[in-house]
Amino acid sequence: MDKVCVEDRSGAPTEPLLHRFMGVDLELAAGVLVPREETELLGRTAVGLIEGRIDNPLVIDMCCGSGNLALAIATHIPSARLWACDLTDETVALALRNAERCGFSSRVRVMQGDLFSGLAGENLEGQVDLIVCNPPYISTQRLESDSAHLLDNEPREAFDGGPYGISIHQRLVRDALAYLKPGGWLAFEFGEGQHRQAAALLARARGYEPARFAQDAAGLPRVAFVQKRPDA
Template sequence: MGLDLVLSGNVLVPRAETELLCRHAVALLAAAEQDDPLVVDMCCGSGNLGLAIASAVPRARVLAADLTADAVKTAALNAARLGLADRVSVRQGDLFGALAQDGAEKRAIMIVCNPPYISSARLADESAHLLENEPREAFDGGPYGISIQQRLVREAPAFLRPGGWLLFEFGVGQERQAAALLARAGAYEPLPPLRDDDGRPRVAVARLHPDSATQARERPSLG
């Protein structure tokens, strides 16, 4: 994404798939008619996604959050090094719980996320090599690899403004699960996923319905 970032063995090394998400997010924000858009970067890791958005969209403000202290420290350091600390704030906590003191409810025009999406079983087997130099928290998506996606889709409407965007990365072969999560939530207008250079769906794109509260009551929760 063209940024000079500090990385360590305690944060995820950015992958090419996240650039796909970032480019689309920047394009949507560039077309948005809002002077001071708030973007939430959930599971921010090194801060690469939120910082790239802030760099490309000078009027945007970013709230970035991660579960681990190492990631929060690294993202804050990168924001300072890039001269973006005045528009990028970094919080620590469990998903949206990290933003509890920011008064961000119903204010974000966009939420972006590169969540963990590998199943715990795969990390114990064919994907175990990923844990040699990067933290488990960056990869482990629970028994089926979609635990964080489930929570993200369920909790994001409380922080999105009507018509706001939700974009999140998912693993190869997870497009049906991602689409099902968005459909069951009942709060979103799902859009076609973004595809990588090999034509594989890799990023979910959805827009919050203006009447999302009504829509959500009409469908069962994810539990």
């Protein structure tokens, strides 16, 4: 994993360390999740859902972190317009810097808020072709035991998915329906062994077609993608 070097021996600021994600060089910063290689599966799945299929797609990257998914989608689909949203000052500031670094400030809007509350006033309800999200998905108990090392350099809110690891997923699945157009796509990452929970959440929402899953290199389902039903 890349680490951020803030100063050289003289105390002078150094150039920010970059991390490559789906061919995009991203600045890293303390207090923000470093994009993982497995999240590229989510990015590739998202691109495949809309590339060449939808003209001028509108896309939301929820829990955007450094902006890696939004900027990768913007790179691969030049006609896409995107909104990237996250909760903390650190993530929003970094996503803004990365959007400027990539030359996408006019196409990628970075917003701040608790999930979809950050998009209030953007008039996106019922207009969105794709919502992509890499939410926290480690249970609080596990994060405080065998996964505690993750908190050495990265923030708790990037990992803590609540008692069962799916608290943010529950809100995402429920609230995304208001923003997706009929036939619009929701795609999100989840942890190993959580695919049944993901499928159950989507089924209970009663607004989506049957869930489909993308598998990682080990053959494990790690990404769910699903369409909003026309009558939802």
